[in-house]
Amino acid sequence: MTEQELDEMFSTAIEVAKEAGKVIRDGFYKEKTVDTKISAADLVTETDQAIEKMVHAMITKKFPDHRFIGEESTAESGEKHQLTDDPTWIIDPIDGTTNFVNHVQEVSFSLGVMVNKKTVIGVVYAPIKEEMFSARLGKGAYLNSEKLKASDITDLKEAVIIFEGGNSRDAKLLEEKVKNIHALIAHSRGIRAYGSAAVNLCHVAAGRGQGYVEYGLHIWDFIAGALIATEAGAVVLDPTGSDLDPLRQRVLCACSPEVAKALSQILTHIDTGYD
């Protein structure tokens, strides 16, 4: 892939994000018709679906040979994904759909582009908060035009950790998640929860919080945020400490390897399968 091609892809990614953001902003204060997916807490709206369709069309027009993985088209087809070396655009049209429905501001559009199974472009746009997070592999991470740097905290006891309840209402899964929240509160300076995985990763990238961990999320939730975080100096791993597997439905992000290690040791690791 040439520099020029990557530049073009990045411009398109930003353009697409801005368009998606407009649609989110327009729909945010209206009443929504809501459907559910895996549980009563796993919401989808017409806006999710409309944005994904629009974005897919925009990308295919410019890059007809590239692949596309989207949350809503995956939900419809139920397919399992395979990552190839081809340029692959991975999108979550609305990360934080519950926030979107309940008028909580942490709603975002997330777009990651992978080439040769590596993330080269990451864009997360939170239009209600007017925050455009972006990163290109090797070129740093930005919030609007400000360069991002993760915290330099190395002691978990001084760290604030972000977590998510998630969409599942499976009793056993919830028990394990609550056990983890207990461990987080007991060992850290405190916990936060914003309702959007993409935003959470960007917060660690921006130094607004020192760690984030979630089990049961999907590649489209974290692929863009993970690049933004690593380009800001954070580490992104599998919660057990091994390398991140993008299809493994779990992620741990920390401002430093020390905080990552400490987190990994106190958590109960949950297996929710593969994308």
Added chain:
Amino acid sequence: MVVNTISDQDVEEMFELARAVALEAGQVIRENFYKDKVVDTKMSAADLVTETDQAIEKMVHTKILAKFPDHKFIGEESTHETHKHELTDDPTWIIDPIDGTTNFVNHIPEVCFSLGIMVNKQTVIGIVYAPIKEELYTAKLGQGSYLNGEKLQASKIKELKQAVILFEGGASRDEQILQDKLKNVHSLFTNARGVRSYGSGALSICNVAAGRGQAFFEYGLHIWDFTAGNLIASEAGAVVTDPSGAELNPLRRRVLVGCSAEVAQSLSKVLTHLDMGWD
């Protein structure tokens, strides 16, 4: 609606000073936000205080005394473990110089200055200013509540199953207390649409007032954390009660704010109520 005996003019005078000190306090917060902090701890390793907390409280106390020498003052940093507060009918300024001190230290933007004024044991003025987010919440009894001049309206949701609930982990690291709090978190996952946590009680209550989330509750916080926010929330149509459903007692160190009476009641039923003592 209960009407306070204090005159509109007196309220206006107090409000003008309250707003001015809030903005000044916000300026001090903003100036220090990105610096590294020297941190002390209070009742646990997670209960932080900085010089900025103390400096702001001193400044605010001085300004209030200069204009209203007969008024009473309750501040977080000038309160000591052994000092139990009593609420009188006198105008009482209740302040938290920095609500969300952990956020302040860890560079998380949800930091605010909170000032509530009670007269005849009723809150007549509430101001919460979050300078990093540039959000100024204000309310006067009977006159609505506002965010940067825009009138606030809490959500109309009535079903807990459709509600997003805001909660706080809190500063205590006592194992029994944590266990009870986690039981509540579990109950929220099971009964509501989701949970959020921002690190500032005052801002969480303001979020409910603004319709960004449908309820907030906490056990173990203090009168200075919620006095202002509660007025802002009730003036936006939310209900404010003790978590058990009884009338709020401002010194009882716990609060439940619901966008509607129905959500408040349903939430109350699914929580384990903790007794965290008195202010």
